[in-house]
Amino acid sequence: MNQPGDRLLPTIAREDHPTGPELTTDRAGNSRRKSFAIALLAATVLGLAGCGSIGPGTVARDRYDYSSSISESWKRQTLLNIVKLRYLDPPIFVDVGQIVAGYSLETGLTAGASFPETSTFGGDTATVGGSVRFTDRPTVTYVPLTGNQFVKALMTPLPPESVFFMIQSGWPADGVLLAAAASLNGLKNQETSISGVVPPDPQFMRALELLRNIQRSGAISLRVKQDANRQQTSLLTLRGQNVGETTLEEARELRRLLRLDPEAAEFTLVFGGTAAHDKELAVLTRSILQIMTTMAGQAEVPAEDVAEGRATPGLSSADSAAKPRVLLRIQSSRSKPADASVAVRYRNNWFWIDDRDLPSKRAFALMLMLFTLADTGSKEPLPLSTIPAQ
Numbered sequence: 001m002n003q004p005g006d007r008l009l010p011t012i013a014r015e016d017h018p019t020g021p022e023l024t025t026d027r028a029g030n031s032r033r034k035s036f037a038i039a040l041l042a043a044t045v046l047g048l049a050g051c052g053s054i055g056p057g058t059v060a061r062d063r064y065d066y067s068s069s070i071s072e073s074w075k076r077q078t079l080l081n082i083v084k085l086r087y088l089d090p091p092i093f094v095d096v097g098q099i100v101a102g103y104s105l106e107t108g109l110t111a112g113a114s115f116p117e118t119s120t121f122g123g124d125t126a127t128v129g130g131s132v133r134f135t136d137r138p139t140v141t142y143v144p145l146t147g148n149q150f151v152k153a154l155m156t157p158l159p160p161e162s163v164f165f166m167i168q169s170g171w172p173a174d175g176v177l178l179a180a181a182a183s184l185n186g187l188k189n190q191e192t193s194i195s196g197v198v199p200p201d202p203q204f205m206r207a208l209e210l211l212r213n214i215q216r217s218g219a220i221s222l223r224v225k226q227d228a229n230r231q232q233t234s235l236l237t238l239r240g241q242n243v244g245e246t247t248l249e250e251a252r253e254l255r256r257l258l259r260l261d262p263e264a265a266e267f268t269l270v271f272g273g274t275a276a277h278d279k280e281l282a283v284l285t286r287s288i289l290q291i292m293t294t295m296a297g298q299a300e301v302p303a304e305d306v307a308e309g310r311a312t313p314g315l316s317s318a319d320s321a322a323k324p325r326v327l328l329r330i331q332s333s334r335s336k337p338a339d340a341s342v343a344v345r346y347r348n349n350w351f352w353i354d355d356r357d358l359p360s361k362r363a364f365a366l367m368l369m370l371f372t373l374a375d376t377g378s379k380e381p382l383p384l385s386t387i388p389a390q
Contacts, residue, residue, distance in 0.1 A: 058101065058103065062101055072342075074368070075364075076342055076344050077093065077094070078364075078367070078368060078371075079342050079343075079344050079351065079364075081292060082292050082295050082296045083299055083346050083351045084296075085296035086299050086301055086312055087301075087305070087310060087311050087312075087347070088312065091292065092144070093150075093153075094145070096141070099140050099141075100138065100139040101139075102137045102138065103135065104135045106131075106132070106135075107131065107133075108130060108131040108132075154287060155288075156287055157271065157285045158285045158286065158287070158288075158370060159271070159285070160269050160271050160283040161269060163176060163180045163283070163370075164234070165222060166370075166373075167222075168221060171366065171369075172212055172215070173215045174212040176366065177189075177208055178327065179291050179294070179327055179367065179370070180291065181284065181285055182284040183204070183284040184258060184281070184282075184283055185260075185274065185275050185282050186259075186273065186274050187207060188201045188204060189201075189204055192293050192297035192314075194312050195312075196312070196315075197314065205325070207258060210251075210253060210254040211254065213247070213250050214250055217243055217247040218243075219243045219251065220236070220237065220238055221236075221237045221239070222234060222236055222237070223235050233268060234268070234269040235268060235269065236267045236281055237266050237267075238251050238254075238267075239265070258281065259275070260281065261278040264278075267279055267280060268281070271283060271285065291367055292367070294327060295367065296312075297312065298326050298327055298330065299330035299351065300330060300332045301314070301332060328357075328359070328364055329353070329354070329360045330352070331351070331352055331353070331354060332350065333350055334348070335350065336350050337350055337352045339356065340353065341353045341355040341361050341364075342364070
């Protein structure tokens with residue numbers, strides 16, 4: 001017969017020492033929880049590290065955004081300076097010299113975990129924390145147009161060959177020369193001064209009309225010839241072959257108006273008020289400042305500003321019988337326009353170009369294109385920017 005102590009010993013052994021299957025199940029659960037926590041930490045680290053370089057992804061967006069902003073500010077600045085000239089307020093141009101877009105991405109990760117063998121409440125613990133900070137610090141350098149650059153960019157007449165290359169590239173000859181030429185072989189364009197607008201010579205306007213018609217036929221071209229001494233000569237050609245009789249007659253009339261050799265097909269293009277001989281086309285071109293002054297004389301300003309002597313008379317002073325040509329129409333009002341291609345506020349008034357006015361928009365775009373043709377000479381060194389590496 002067994003003693004009581006003999007029956008108690010097996011019982012104590014079973015309670016303090018779990019059997020094989022129970023031990024395996026508990027450790028497997030802990031192992032699965034550990035694996036999950038470790039996987040979560042690894043995924044977080046890989047996710048933060050997978051961000052990689054942020055630079056390439058910003059190129060497409062930044063180029064579009066900066067290009068649109070610079071284009072819009074350039075148009076508004078130009079329109080403002082045109083209007084200011086009407087009030088004899090000196091124009092001021094500030095160029096965007098350099099743009100440096102600096103980005104930094106900082107990430108941080110903290111993690112902790114506790115995996116007890118046994119837990120009264122059955123809860124293994126794990127903590128994961130992280131931080132991300134993105135910084136965008138663009139550096140924009142503004143360069144005012146002053147001194148020698150101002151003289152060369154705004155006050156130097158445009159090269160005649162550059163003006164005619166624009167015509168050859170497809171821009172209308174009458175519009176380009178009406179804006180950029182002061183005279184053709186002595187035939188004068190309209191002029192704008194503080195006293196008002198002097199209408200153009202009727203023969204000058206007829207010459208522009210003939211040039212436009214000949215341009216449409218493809219019978220006019222410009223080429224540059226270089227001699228043995230590397231001296232360049234610009235030649236304007238009026239083709240006489242494979243063109244219609246109407247174009248031939250217009251070419252003959254153009255030669256008569258400009259006093260050119262009726263038999264010659266090529267004419268030397270030079271800068272000047274008069275030609276040295278009948279095989280030379282002398283073009284007295286305007287500067288950007290003169291073109292802007294001409295456009296300023298055609299802007300609409302409040303009548304009281306002209307009556308009080310705050311603004312020059314402009315186109316309203318011209319003889320209506322002479323029919324002065326309008327390059328573009330700049331409207332004005334007290335309230336902000338609803339449908340404007342470009343608009344600026346000046347002297348408590350809004351000045352704008354209507355978005356539906358295609359001739360005015362084309363003339364304004366032409367003036368901006370001519371601005372790029374101005375010889376600004378050598379570029380002055382830009383200020384250096386030191387950007388810390390992050």
